[in-house]
Amino acid sequence: MSKQQPAQFTNPETPGYVGFANLPNQVHRKSVKKGFEFTLMVVGESGLGKSTLINSLFLTDLYPERIIPGAAEKIERTVQIEASTVEIEERGVKLRLTVVDTPGYGDAINCRDCFKTIIAYIDDQFERYLHDESGLNRRHIIDNRVHCCFYFISPFGHGLKPLDVEFMKAIHNKVNIVPVIAKADTLTLKERERLKRRILDEIEEHGIKIYHLPDAESDEDEDFKEQTRLLKTSIPFCVVGSNQLIEAKGKKVRGRLYPWGVVEVENPEHNDFLKLRTMLITHMQDLQEVTQDLHYENFRSERLKRGPRTVEDEEVNKDQILLEKEAELRRMQEMIARMQAQMQMQMQSGEEESAVHGHHV
Amino acid sequence: MRLISDATNFLYISLKESCRSLSLTGHVGFDSSPDQLVNKSINQGFCFNILCIGETGIGKSTLIDTLFNTHFDDRVANHFQPNVRLKAQTYDLHESNVRLKLTIVNTVGFGDQINKEDSYQPIVDYIDAQFEAYLQEELKIKRSLYSYHDTRIHVCLYFISPTGHSLKTLDLLTMKNLDSKVNIIPVIGKADTISKTELQKFKIKLMSELVSNGVQIYQFPTDDETISKINATMNGHLPFAVVGSLEEVKVGNKMVKARQYPWGIVQVENEHHCDFVKLREMLICTNMEDLREQTHTRHYELYRRCKLEEMGFRDTGPENKPVSVQETYEAKRHEFFGELQRKEEEMRQTFVQRVKEKEAILKEAERDLQAKFEHLKRLHQEERMKLEEKRKLLEDEMIVFSKRKAATELLQAQAFASTPTVSLKKDKDRKK
Numbered sequence A: 001m002s003k004q005q006p007a008q009f010t011n012p013e014t015p016g017y018v019g020f021a022n023l024p025n026q027v028h029r030k031s032v033k034k035g036f037e038f039t040l041m042v043v044g045e046s047g048l049g050k051s052t053l054i055n056s057l058f059l060t061d062l063y064p065e066r067i068i069p070g071a072a073e074k075i076e077r078t079v080q081i082e083a084s085t086v087e088i089e090e091r092g093v094k095l096r097l098t099v100v101d102t103p104g105y106g107d108a109i110n111c112r113d114c115f116k117t118i119i120a121y122i123d124d125q126f127e128r129y130l131h132d133e134s135g136l137n138r139r140h141i142i143d144n145r146v147h148c149c150f151y152f153i154s155p156f157g158h159g160l161k162p163l164d165v166e167f168m169k170a171i172h173n174k175v176n177i178v179p180v181i182a183k184a185d186t187l188t189l190k191e192r193e194r195l196k197r198r199i200l201d202e203i204e205e206h207g208i209k210i211y212h213l214p215d216a217e218s219d220e221d222e223d224f225k226e227q228t229r230l231l232k233t234s235i236p237f238c239v240v241g242s243n244q245l246i247e248a249k250g251k252k253v254r255g256r257l258y259p260w261g262v263v264e265v266e267n268p269e270h271n272d273f274l275k276l277r278t279m280l281i282t283h284m285q286d287l288q289e290v291t292q293d294l295h296y297e298n299f300r301s302e303r304l305k306r307g308p309r310t311v312e313d314e315e316v317n318k319d320q321i322l323l324e325k326e327a328e329l330r331r332m333q334e335m336i337a338r339m340q341a342q343m344q345m346q347m348q349s350g351e352e353e354s355a356v357h358g359h360h361v
Numbered sequence B: 001m002r003l004i005s006d007a008t009n010f011l012y013i014s015l016k017e018s019c020r021s022l023s024l025t026g027h028v029g030f031d032s033s034p035d036q037l038v039n040k041s042i043n044q045g046f047c048f049n050i051l052c053i054g055e056t057g058i059g060k061s062t063l064i065d066t067l068f069n070t071h072f073d074d075r076v077a078n079h080f081q082p083n084v085r086l087k088a089q090t091y092d093l094h095e096s097n098v099r100l101k102l103t104i105v106n107t108v109g110f111g112d113q114i115n116k117e118d119s120y121q122p123i124v125d126y127i128d129a130q131f132e133a134y135l136q137e138e139l140k141i142k143r144s145l146y147s148y149h150d151t152r153i154h155v156c157l158y159f160i161s162p163t164g165h166s167l168k169t170l171d172l173l174t175m176k177n178l179d180s181k182v183n184i185i186p187v188i189g190k191a192d193t194i195s196k197t198e199l200q201k202f203k204i205k206l207m208s209e210l211v212s213n214g215v216q217i218y219q220f221p222t223d224d225e226t227i228s229k230i231n232a233t234m235n236g237h238l239p240f241a242v243v244g245s246l247e248e249v250k251v252g253n254k255m256v257k258a259r260q261y262p263w264g265i266v267q268v269e270n271e272h273h274c275d276f277v278k279l280r281e282m283l284i285c286t287n288m289e290d291l292r293e294q295t296h297t298r299h300y301e302l303y304r305r306c307k308l309e310e311m312g313f314r315d316t317g318p319e320n321k322p323v324s325v326q327e328t329y330e331a332k333r334h335e336f337f338g339e340l341q342r343k344e345e346e347m348r349q350t351f352v353q354r355v356k357e358k359e360a361i362l363k364e365a366e367r368d369l370q371a372k373f374e375h376l377k378r379l380h381q382e383e384r385m386k387l388e389e390k391r392k393l394l395e396d397e398m399i400v401f402s403k404r405k406a407a408t409e410l411l412q413a414q415a416f417a418s419t420p421t422v423s424l425k426k427d428k429d430r431k432k
Helices: A020-034 A050-058 A116-133 A162-171 A189-206 A222-233 A273-282 A284-306 A308-360 B002-016 B030-044 B060-068 B121-139 B169-178 B196-212 B225-237 B276-286 B288-311 B325-418 B420-431
Strands: A036-043 A082-090 A093-101 A148-153 A177-181 A245-248 A251-258 A261-264 B046-053 B085-095 B098-108 B155-160 B184-188 B248-251 B254-261 B264-267
Touching: A036 A050, A036 A116, A036 A284, A050 A093, A050 A148, A050 A273, A116 A162, A116 A284, A148 A162, A162 A177, A162 A189, A177 A189, A222 A273, A245 A261, A261 B264, A273 A284, B046 B060, B046 B121, B046 B288, B060 B098, B060 B155, B060 B276, B085 B121, B121 B169, B121 B288, B155 B169, B169 B184, B184 B196, B184 B276, B225 B276, B248 B264, B276 B288
Parallel strands: A036 A093, A036 A148, A148 A177, B046 B098, B046 B155, B155 B184
Antiparallel strands: A082 A093, A245 A251, A251 A261, B085 B098, B248 B254, B254 B264
16 A cells, blocks of 8 residues: 555544545646646637637747738638647646647638538547557557537627538537637627527527536535536637736736727636636546547447448458368369379370380380 | 801801900809709709628628618528528608618628628629619610619628638628729728727738729729818728617716727727727718719719620721711611511522422422323223223124024024924923
8 A cells, every 4th residue: 555645635543544545646646747638629710819719728829920811812722720739837737738720711712611621630530549549559649639629609790600500510429519709809798698598599409519518516515516507607608818918907917908998808707718718627637538438439439330341351351261272272282183193194104105215225 | 158157167266265264343143053053952852872791790780770870670680591682771861951862782691601602793783783774764765864763882881800810702702893883981890899909900901902902992082172181081091990889878978879898888989999980971971972973973884884885886986986876776777677688588588499499399290190190091091992892892792693593593493394303302402
């Protein structure tokens, strides 16, 4: 058993002490050592505030030298996948964050094939993981599967657009969708509520499966339960992103400066940024689990249903090949026997001849 | 005779020379001509047609409501329209003693479809249809342009989405197809989401994109000294970043049109907050008449020219002499008439040809029949003759036979007379 001093666990003096109450500590230590991996995909039309939000969430600058193309270049633009990985550390805990960006989504005049690239990417990550998992050497499996997808809905419209609906329906069985409304400083509180309700209605109407926060366990404390409840009612999140520090009410806050006021990013009355961040952080593990247990398993079973036919075919073929090979062997043997017989006869006749010849000679 | 020709010569000379300007020694009164015009047009009433193009939800209806301080239409469109439609509504407005017949045309479903290649076409078709209607009225023989309700679009407010980056592909495509047909004034809708610095950059980017892609937007006229200065300034503020609202919020001690946020209040008519006032100034107060004039003299004339050229009318004839529409029309009529004649002649000739051919065939047939008839008749005759011959032969034979019969009967009678019983038997035998 562990010889460590247990931090806040049972007193070693208590009778019947075994010590496995220390396990959480061990898990904690190991996970800190191992580090965490998380892949976040952001999808949405250009100009909806994706990059700003990502930068605000992780308090870094993920896109230092970005060139935004003009309208003429965007007409025939295809969707690209750009994955950038950063390692961020906080209090000794390392997070390997991969942000998968999809520039070009919704830009072209005809967006019919907009999301094929994206779906291919998601499937590809699953495929790779499946391959690694079924391989012989399973020590260093890198998990690049997309754990969460932030789908950005335009705050300037009245709800979901046809492209939004089609895209979400195409990926809701492959990845956890979290709908986000960025640039929420264009909506008054009333408009915000109306838009959220409209979007939720439309999501239900079209049968789109978005990520649902798990209910708090009954043994969690009240605060946590309240927080979870609040989070659940705020989906989709209306956020404002910014990394600029503005002076407001005597202190420096992150926000956007307007002639009529300052929108504070971290003010819960102004927007749902804090809620989104809380959700992402507290449920990062859950997002990964759902990806593993639900989406990956779905993919795997689909794949293997298709897949084993090739394996079985091979086996069947093997039997056939064996049979054929055996038949060929037999034929060969017969041929050899025949040839041997012929040769013997020839030899005999040859001997006779030579004998005759010999006699002659 | 000579006097009259002198007089006409004099007239010609004075017309060819430039007019002399004279100074007046007193007040004549023709300086009231503009007033008369104004009075007349006030009595007639004004007519203005606005076309609003923009994505669903970008704020078109709200802006128009705010501009004209009236609540026009309530219904909110959804995003699932299968194609782009235009919705036009006409209203009669009244301000002071001026009557305005305002027509607002809105796009429904613009920018919502997944495939937006044909999104601009319904708009182009609509604008052309209005031009066509006017052209038809103009070309009528009995026309009433005075009381004609002009539905040509005088201005197009193009709403750009406030992404802060650049134009969208759909915007570029649509504006390129419309800039030669209508006066375009680009505006940035829902502009309260862009901060001041971002707005500067955005406007510069938009204008440079429009210029580099050759899109001609409407420039406020700078030829009239009274308004050229302000118009020039305004031209530098394009595209206008607008915010619309009919809701009133208390600011200070009065109620203003504004949008209330937790972090502040965006006042629609505050020039520091947005360009709404500038738009209203430019669109309604200062340049409405110029917009109408531009539509008529530039866009409509271009349409008319293209349409008439399509129909084959030219301004100059084959020897480069100016030709009036009348002459062209006459020439065309002549041409068509000649064409008609030729065709008729052709048809007549073919007809005659056919008739001849048919006649020939029929004659041929007749001859054949005749020949056959003759042939048959001959055959018939021959048969008859043959039959006659045969009959004669038969008659001859009958005569011979009857003679022989008579002879044998005579012989028999003689023989009977000599040997009665034997001959009876012989008769009986013979009779048998």
